[in-house]
Amino acid sequence: MGNLEAMKPFPDSEEMEISFGPQHPATHGVLRVMVKLDGERIVDAKPVIGYLHRGTEKIFERETYNGAIPHTDRMDYTAAATNNQGLVGAVEKMMGITVPPRAAYIRMILAELQRIASHTIWLGTHALDIGAQSPFFYTFEEREKILDLYEEYCGARLTLNAMRVGGQPYDLPEGWSGRCRTFIDQFPARIAEWERLLTTNRIWKLRTVGVGVISAENAVEWGLTGPPLRGSGVKWDIRKVFPYDHYDDIDFEIPIGGNGDTYDRYLVRMEEMRQSVRIVQQCLARLPEGPVMAKVPKVIKPPKGELYFSVEGPKGELGYYVVSEGGANPYRLHVRPACFINLQALPEMVRGQLVADLIAVIGTLDIVLGEIDR
Amino acid sequence: MANPWVAFLLVPLVKIVVILGVVILLAAYLSFFERKILAYMQIRIGPNRVGPRGWLQPIADALKLFVKEDILPSRAEKLVYMLGPVLVTAPALVVFSVIPFGTGFTLFGAQVTPYLTDVNIGILFILGVSSVGVYGIILGGWASNNKFSLMGGLRSAAQLVSYEVPMGFSVVAVLLMANSLSLVKIVEAQKSAGVWFVFPGLVAFFIYFVCGVAETNRNPFDLPEAESELVAGFHTEYSGMKFAFYFLAEYANMIVISSIATVLFLGGWLPPFPSWLAGVWASPVFTWIPPVIWNAGWFVVKVFAFLFVYIWFRGTFPRYRFDQLMALGWKVFIPVSLVNLVAVALGVLLIGGPR
Amino acid sequence: MSFWGFLASVLPLELAQGLSVTGRFFFKRKATIQYPEVKPVPKDRFRGMFGFSEERCIVCHSCAKACPIDIIHIADHFEEVEVEGKKRKKKVLDRYDIDVKRCMFCGLCEEACPTEPVAIWLTTKSYETAAYERNERLYFTKERLQSWDGVRAYPGVVTPAEGQMPGDPTGGSGEPER
Numbered sequence: 001m002g003n004l005e006a007m008k009p010f011p012d013s014e015e016m017e018i019s020f021g022p023q024h025p026a027t028h029g030v031l032r033v034m035v036k037l038d039g040e041r042i043v044d045a046k047p048v049i050g051y052l053h054r055g056t057e058k059i060f061e062r063e064t065y066n067g068a069i070p071h072t073d074r075m076d077y078t079a080a081a082t083n084n085q086g087l088v089g090a091v092e093k094m095m096g097i098t099v100p101p102r103a104a105y106i107r108m109i110l111a112e113l114q115r116i117a118s119h120t121i122w123l124g125t126h127a128l129d130i131g132a133q134s135p136f137f138y139t140f141e142e143r144e145k146i147l148d149l150y151e152e153y154c155g156a157r158l159t160l161n162a163m164r165v166g167g168q169p170y171d172l173p174e175g176w177s178g179r180c181r182t183f184i185d186q187f188p189a190r191i192a193e194w195e196r197l198l199t200t201n202r203i204w205k206l207r208t209v210g211v212g213v214i215s216a217e218n219a220v221e222w223g224l225t226g227p228p229l230r231g232s233g234v235k236w237d238i239r240k241v242f243p244y245d246h247y248d249d250i251d252f253e254i255p256i257g258g259n260g261d262t263y264d265r266y267l268v269r270m271e272e273m274r275q276s277v278r279i280v281q282q283c284l285a286r287l288p289e290g291p292v293m294a295k296v297p298k299v300i301k302p303p304k305g306e307l308y309f310s311v312e313g314p315k316g317e318l319g320y321y322v323v324s325e326g327g328a329n330p331y332r333l334h335v336r337p338a339c340f341i342n343l344q345a346l347p348e349m350v351r352g353q354l355v356a357d358l359i360a361v362i363g364t365l366d367i368v369l370g371e372i373d374r
Numbered sequence: 375m376a377n378p379w380v381a382f383l384l385v386p387l388v389k390i391v392v393i394l395g396v397v398i399l400l401a402a403y404l405s406f407f408e409r410k411i412l413a414y415m416q417i418r419i420g421p422n423r424v425g426p427r428g429w430l431q432p433i434a435d436a437l438k439l440f441v442k443e444d445i446l447p448s449r450a451e452k453l454v455y456m457l458g459p460v461l462v463t464a465p466a467l468v469v470f471s472v473i474p475f476g477t478g479f480t481l482f483g484a485q486v487t488p489y490l491t492d493v494n495i496g497i498l499f500i501l502g503v504s505s506v507g508v509y510g511i512i513l514g515g516w517a518s519n520n521k522f523s524l525m526g527g528l529r530s531a532a533q534l535v536s537y538e539v540p541m542g543f544s545v546v547a548v549l550l551m552a553n554s555l556s557l558v559k560i561v562e563a564q565k566s567a568g569v570w571f572v573f574p575g576l577v578a579f580f581i582y583f584v585c586g587v588a589e590t591n592r593n594p595f596d597l598p599e600a601e602s603e604l605v606a607g608f609h610t611e612y613s614g615m616k617f618a619f620y621f622l623a624e625y626a627n628m629i630v631i632s633s634i635a636t637v638l639f640l641g642g643w644l645p646p647f648p649s650w651l652a653g654v655w656a657s658p659v660f661t662w663i664p665p666v667i668w669n670a671g672w673f674v675v676k677v678f679a680f681l682f683v684y685i686w687f688r689g690t691f692p693r694y695r696f697d698q699l700m701a702l703g704w705k706v707f708i709p710v711s712l713v714n715l716v717a718v719a720l721g722v723l724l725i726g727g728p729r
Numbered sequence: 730m731s732f733w734g735f736l737a738s739v740l741p742l743e744l745a746q747g748l749s750v751t752g753r754f755f756f757k758r759k760a761t762i763q764y765p766e767v768k769p770v771p772k773d774r775f776r777g778m779f780g781f782s783e784e785r786c787i788v789c790h791s792c793a794k795a796c797p798i799d800i801i802h803i804a805d806h807f808e809e810v811e812v813e814g815k816k817r818k819k820k821v822l823d824r825y826d827i828d829v830k831r832c833m834f835c836g837l838c839e840e841a842c843p844t845e846p847v848a849i850w851l852t853t854k855s856y857e858t859a860a861y862e863r864n865e866r867l868y869f870t871k872e873r874l875q876s877w878d879g880v881r882a883y884p885g886v887v888t889p890a891e892g893q894m895p896g897d898p899t900g901g902s903g904e905p906e907r
Binding site: 063064066067068069070071073074134137138141144148151152153154155156159161169170173193196197198200201202203 | 741743744746747750751754760771772773774775776795796797833834835836837840851
């Protein structure tokens with residue numbers, strides 16, 4: 001970020017320390033950022049976390065594997081389906097269970113709908129942080145339709161608990177795939193609408209282009225995943241690199257950006273929504289018949305050992321590290337949260353920029369404090 | 375009106391009461407309209423619980439703010455803290471004394487003008503008085519002893535000072551065309567020219583309105599109170615009636631800016647194309663309307679069009695960043711308004727404006 | 730920069746485009762649901778308040794074991810009952826309490842229930858569970874679970890006391906749920 005001393009307009013000016021959060025309109029929950037300011041320019045920013053710590057990883061240790069699934073819902077509460085997918089995937093891989101194809105396809109549909117839902121929240125709140133109010137309501141209207149689909153499938157809207165070790169607890173209800181297709185088919189038009197509002201807007205561009213830049217090397221070194229990594233131009237997506245479920249049968253692209261700024265991350269996420277639409281369309285077209293649950297023992301006891309399994313969540317790589325002693329409860333179940341690791345890059349991205357950019361960068365990192373603090 | 379007591383005390387007092395009442399009520403209802411219009415743009419309904427279709431919402435809000443605890447931060451600069459809202463609200467209301475809402479008419483045999491006074495330096499008066507308002511914002515922000523408030527106040531000071539300049543220049547363009555500083559004369563000049571000044575002064579009009587949005591701290595220039603950055607900016611610590619006064623001042627200022635834009639550029643109380651369509655406006659379809667209603671009606675319609683655009687902007691645009699706002703003001707609007715001023719001056723010289 | 734590019738950069742066309750989008754939404758149908766007057770109808774599988782049927786319960790404790798946060802409290806004792814002339818021991822329910830204030834409505838208890846149709850179910854479609862006093866109002870005993878005291882029955886649903894068949898939230902009028 002250059003020489004900070006040289007950037008100071010008044011070399012002997014005093015620095016002001018200001019605490020953004022944990023109660024602040026733009027910190028997406030309870031993030032607290034201790035910001036050192038020189039006028040409006042950020043000298044240093046230090047995220048302070050832990051205000052939403054619930055000890056989820058410790059709770060996992062006393063749960064059965066299926067009983068741990070509802071707790072994963074509450075980590076990244078905007079993306080419950082992908083959280084479930086990661087945990088059940090890890091346990092299935094450990095036990096060597098092959099999920100019936102129909103269940104795997106249902107999982108992919110749920111996960112991609114969740115990606116769209118999570119990105120719509122991101123777009124709404126990000127735009128709201130930057131000052132555009134209306135997209136917040138437009139995106140939430142679309143998200144509501146996805147939540148209706150979820151409610152119809154599993155009975156919950158937010159904390160889905162929609163996957164089990166070995167398959168899916170329920171089959172799709174009658175007519176569900178038709179309604180899902182109706183939603184998916186009209187969705188690209190809505191994306192285009194939001195893009196008309198923002199993509200070419202000069203104020204939006206002024207606020208996002210060149211803001212919160214992180215180079216590809218830096219992004220890799222900080223361990224960023226998901227859209228923040230792809231916005232910097234690194235083509236890395238767990239769905240392509242280590243395909244799980246049936247993602248290797250599906251035809252989709254991984255959008256990448258070039259400059260690693262907020263605008264590129266915005267474009268990447270918009271394109272990801274379109275790709276998710278494509279994936280859901282293909283899944284619905286290929287949805288095989290058959291059972292949705294594999295034969296699994298009543299009490300799930302993975303063999304002794306340890307295993308890391310990750311899925312591509314909406315926010316980035318969501319990994320589960322399971323250590324089993326062979327019992328019904330995990331000995332240790334560690335989560336690699338995407339938001340937590342993406343948040344690390346915040347000071348790097350905002351140093352030397354203005355207060356308003358801090359807000360834009362918090363928005364573009366798409367953090368969910370439930371996952372960061374766990 | 376032989377009696378000087380009536381002419382110089384009673385009539386102005388009545389006018390003051392009427393104007394103040396209407397403006398304060400309108401400002402309160404403007405918040406209601408804003409919430410409704412924003413809601414409709416955001417596929418919501420907006421306030422609809424208090425009274426029929428929510429029409430009593432502003433009253434309920436005012437009552438709530440009245441009974442709310444008035445918090446005085448313990449380490450605030452008490453006197454200045456209390457002075458802030460007053461310094462903001464008073465100028466915003468004083469400005470209405472020179473805004474002409476229509477032409478004179480006769481009531482009970484006496485000549486009455488639907489404005490408080492017609493100062494011959496009306497526009498200077500407005501510019502002078504309305505810039506006092508910034509003191510209320512910066513003092514309130516400073517006295518709150520809150521870092522967010524302080525930043526909001528500082529932003530506001532810088533923003534208002536820089537946008538006053540291009541705004542002044544664009545007003546000067548109108549003055550050149552009208553050849554007068556009196557607001558009534560400016561409207562009459564538009565009548566005699568037969569065209570609203572928005573057409574010859576399109577650039578000035580655009581600059582005036584954008585600077586007006588910036589002057590009133592509204593989206594996309596709402597940095598002093600930028601909710602997502604500074605919580606609530608300069609009025610973070612204010613509550614109860616003090617907050618209500620800031621709120622009132624903001625909405626009153628919106629009405630002021632819209633009214634001045636109407637007077638300067640949209641021909642005040644004149645109907646559209648006063649000379650082209652003179653035949654239409656004189657037809658019996660319209661002449662049955664009493665002239666005072668007719669004039670004030672056009673004025674209100676134009677003001678509301680501006681207010682609607684204000685709210686429309688708020689529903690659509692993201693917010694500028696502080697340095698970008700400054701760059702826009704100093705690097706774009708000031709040069710453009712200067713060039714425009716020269717162009718208008720040349721035009722007036724060549725074509726020969728109203729003498 | 731070409732002439733048109735310059736013109737496009739000066740004229741705020743894209744801002745006007747944005748205004749047109751919000752302007753169009755101004756006339757669109759509103760998404761608001763006027764909640765207390767209009768109540769959204771939950772879907773068939775909606776996980777609402779609990780329902781419980783004592784006749785169907787075999788006191789196997791599966792639901793209590795499946796509960797991730799252990800909020801189902803069951804106590805029982807054995808009783809001698811005469812079935813077809815033979816004396817048999819039968820488990821009798823003393824206590825079946827659900828501490829609903831801590832419930833996260835995951836539905837694992839319902840899934841764990843081995844009876845068919847299930848003896849505990851969440852598909853009552855009652856979502857208005859707010860209470861002024863959570864320790865009393867949101868602690869459901871066996872009797873309250875069956876009488877649905879404080880739980881508004883969904884239209885068309887018969888309370889367990891009146892013979893509701895578990896697993897059939899429509900009260901017999903519609904398709905069985907699964």
